Amino acid sequence: GENVEQHPSTLSVQEGDSAVIKCTYSDSASNYFPWYKQELGKGPQLIIDIRSNVGEKKDQRIAVTLNKTAKHFSLHITETQPEDSAVYFCAASIGTTDSWGKLQFGAGTQVVVTP
Amino acid sequence: DVKVTQSSRYLVKRTGEKVFLECVQDMDHENMFWYRQDPGLGLRLIYFSYDVKMKEKGDIPEGYSVSREKKERFSLILESASTNQTSMYLCASSTRVTGVDAFFGQGTRLTVV
Numbered sequence: 001g002e003n004v005e006q007h008p009s010t011l012s013v014q015e016g017d018s019a020v021i022k023c024t025y026s027d028s029a030s031n032y033f034p035w036y037k038q039e040l041g042k043g044p045q046l047i048i049d050i051r052s053n054v055g056e057k058k059d060q061r062i063a064v065t066l067n068k069t070a071k072h073f074s075l076h077i078t079e080t081q082p083e084d085s086a087v088y089f090c091a092a093s094i095g096t097t098d099s100w101g102k103l104q105f106g107a108g109t110q111v112v113v114t115p
Numbered sequence: 116d117v118k119v120t121q122s123s124r125y126l127v128k129r130t131g132e133k134v135f136l137e138c139v140q141d142m143d144h145e146n147m148f149w150y151r152q153d154p155g156l157g158l159r160l161i162y163f164s165y166d167v168k169m170k171e172k173g174d175i176p177e178g179y180s181v182s183r184e185k186k187e188r189f190s191l192i193l194e195s196a197s198t199n200q201t202s203m204y205l206c207a208s209s210t211r212v213t214g215v216d217a218f219f220g221q222g223t224r225l226t227v228v
Contacts, residue, residue, distance in 0.1 A: 001174075009155070034216070043119070043205055043219035044158070089157060102173070103217060105150075105157040 002027040004092050006106025013113055019077040021109045023090035026071065030092040033066060033073045034103070038087045047088075048075070080113045087111070118142070119220040121206050127226045134193040136223050138206030144218075145211040147189035149173075149181065152203040152222070161204075164189055165211065196227045 003026040013019045025033075031052035036044035050057045050064045050073065057064050061080075066073040077084055087110050091103040122137035140147065146165050150158040150173075160173030162181040170181050178200060182190045189208075193200055203224050207217040 004157075006157070036219075041221070043207075043221045045219065046216060049216070102148075102160060102163065103158075105159075107155055107157040 002030055002092055002094070002104040004090060004104050004106045006090050006109060008109060009107065010110045011112070013080050013111070015080060015082060015113055015115050017080055019075075019080055019084070019111055019113075021075045021088055021090065021111075022072060023074070023092075023106050024070075024072040025092040025104075027092070027094065028068075028071065029094050030104075032093040033064070034091050034093075035062075035064060035075050036089045036091065036105075038089065038108075040086075044089055077111075080111075082113050082115060085111055085113045119206055119208055119218050121204075121220040121223050123223050124221065125224050125226075127228060128193075128196050130197060130227055132193075132196050132227075134196050134225065134227075136191040136193075136204055136206075136225070138189045138191070138220055139187050140189075140206075140208040140218070141187065142208065142210075142218070143186065144208035145186075146209045146217075147183065148207040148209075148217065149179075149189065149191045150205045150207065151175065152205055158205060161191065193225075196225075198227050201225060201227045 006023045034049035037047045038044040063076045090106040119140045148163040149161045164183040180192045206220040209217045
């Protein structure tokens with residue numbers, strides 16, 4: 001089955017700097033890669049996703065890149081702010097009805113933005 | 116807004132008790148999921164359901180069962196709670212059209228003593 005590895009496990013950045021989280025996956029059939037943000041006491045919330053027919057996607061200060069050949073994808077947060085502090089999870093899925101949308105998650109990255 | 120509601124934020128149960136965790140979604144989603152979240156392990160899929168009365172095992176189904184009698188409700192059952200089931204439990208739902216955009220509840224922190 002799919003295996004997703006996520007690095008680093010913790011990331012401390014100064015406010016205004018950039019943060020990068022990297023994930024690798026094992027199943028070449030995976031074609032959907034979402035990123036979730038989990039704030040303290042809340043469930044994970046989808047912040048951005050990318051599908052395998054796209055190499056990069058941006059949404060304001062966050063961007064995701066995908067390298068299907070190398071089977072890795074990354075989350076980039078620019079101009080970090082204290083409210084970006086949270087746990088971030090990457091995930092991979094084979095996006096067909098047969099897979100029923102099963103997501104395989106990485107272990108998570110605790111991001112701390114210090115003022 | 117999609118809403119996935121879990122019945123309890125915190126639960127404390129005794130070893131050997133039968134425990135029910137309830138989840139309700141209001142977006143008419145076909146798919147529903149139960150995950151377990153532990154530090155350093157991320158989210159691991161326990162069970163999922165893609166239709167009423169249908170269920171499929173995830174990666175870690177041992178010690179758990181599920182019930183889906185109505186489309187909006189998905190229950191996770193711990194038949195005989197054990198201390199190693201102390202964890203955060205997250206319910207999620209998604210549509211079958213995309214099958215992948217999962218929306219999560221706020222989680223239930225279960226402690227088994």
